[in-house]
Amino acid sequence: MSEKMWKTGISTHIGKKAYVRGYPLEDLIGKLSFTEAIYLVLKGELPTENERKMLDVIFVSTIEHSIAPPSVIAARAVISGGNSLHVGVGAGILAFGSAHGGALEDIMKLLQENIEKTPEEIVREYLSSGKRIPGFGHRFFKEFDPRAKNILDYARKLGFYGKYCKLLEGIEKEIERQKGKKLVINVDGAIAAVVSEMGFDWRLGKGFFIIGRVPGLVAHTYEELFERPFSKRLDEEKDVEYIGKEPRKLPEDYKGNW
Numbered sequence: 001m002s003e004k005m006w007k008t009g010i011s012t013h014i015g016k017k018a019y020v021r022g023y024p025l026e027d028l029i030g031k032l033s034f035t036e037a038i039y040l041v042l043k044g045e046l047p048t049e050n051e052r053k054m055l056d057v058i059f060v061s062t063i064e065h066s067i068a069p070p071s072v073i074a075a076r077a078v079i080s081g082g083n084s085l086h087v088g089v090g091a092g093i094l095a096f097g098s099a100h101g102g103a104l105e106d107i108m109k110l111l112q113e114n115i116e117k118t119p120e121e122i123v124r125e126y127l128s129s130g131k132r133i134p135g136f137g138h139r140f141f142k143e144f145d146p147r148a149k150n151i152l153d154y155a156r157k158l159g160f161y162g163k164y165c166k167l168l169e170g171i172e173k174e175i176e177r178q179k180g181k182k183l184v185i186n187v188d189g190a191i192a193a194v195v196s197e198m199g200f201d202w203r204l205g206k207g208f209f210i211i212g213r214v215p216g217l218v219a220h221t222y223e224e225l226f227e228r229p230f231s232k233r234l235d236e237e238k239d240v241e242y243i244g245k246e247p248r249k250l251p252e253d254y255k256g257n258w
């Protein structure tokens, strides 16, 4: 039989019945919590009780963090331009990048690919090349990020504190030693270490942040639908410093390509 172009191991229909990772969908309804179903879809198997609890801790810790982050600004600005809910949520997701949410994937990759190295080597490599170490630092948490602390405390209680968490904590100490300044383990760093302990591949990293934060983005986008259209605009007097050319005249002899 020739190979088909599309392949999937996630779900299928047999007759009119849908199967998710081999289980009839109708049997999952009312038996699995949303988090258990997410684990099943991502990992292919049902979670243990502790795996489910750990993922719940992670998703609750990422669900919302004020109106300030770039993703919420993007989502609300797009709604302010007169768009519908899904467009705003999509814009919010597109704002996730290496400084916001995407750091989760970067630090997962760092931990998984450098597990044999010492924190000292890793920090030296990053700092000497002027690169920021993903998963560390926060705009206002300077002693510890309470979300990260909670996640790592639960990882200890639920049996997910292992080599990746140790490496993460080692890097935090080493940054302080080499830089002479503390950069806290942030929420992305803590999640990255724990989901690595749970056996997830780093390429799924942003997925955890997206799954956790989308409910917050939906709430912000919905709220913005009731605001005055075009209200998310800058007040140029108050918010903007113009650093361009002084007003000037187009040279009279300039012909351009007309």
Ligand SMILES: CC(C)(COP(=O)(O)OP(=O)(O)OC[C@H]1O[C@@H](n2cnc3c(N)ncnc32)[C@H](O)[C@@H]1OP(=O)(O)O)[C@@H](O)C(=O)NCCC(=O)NCCS
Pocket: 098, 099, 100, 101, 103, 131, 132, 133, 134, 135, 136, 137, 138, 139, 140, 183, 186, 187, 188
């Ligand atoms: C999150 C982040 C943008 C917050 O930044 P901030 O607290 O406003 O810090 P600043 O951008 O003002 O930087 C302050 C100093 O710390 C350094 N720094 C901050 N985070 C750093 C990191 N992760 N690795 C190395 N140096 C870092 C900056 O280079 C700067 O150094 P300097 O004082 O020698 O110039 C920043 O820590 C960062 O880029 N972290 C990595 C990405 C990340 O994990 N994002 C997820 C956030 S939840």
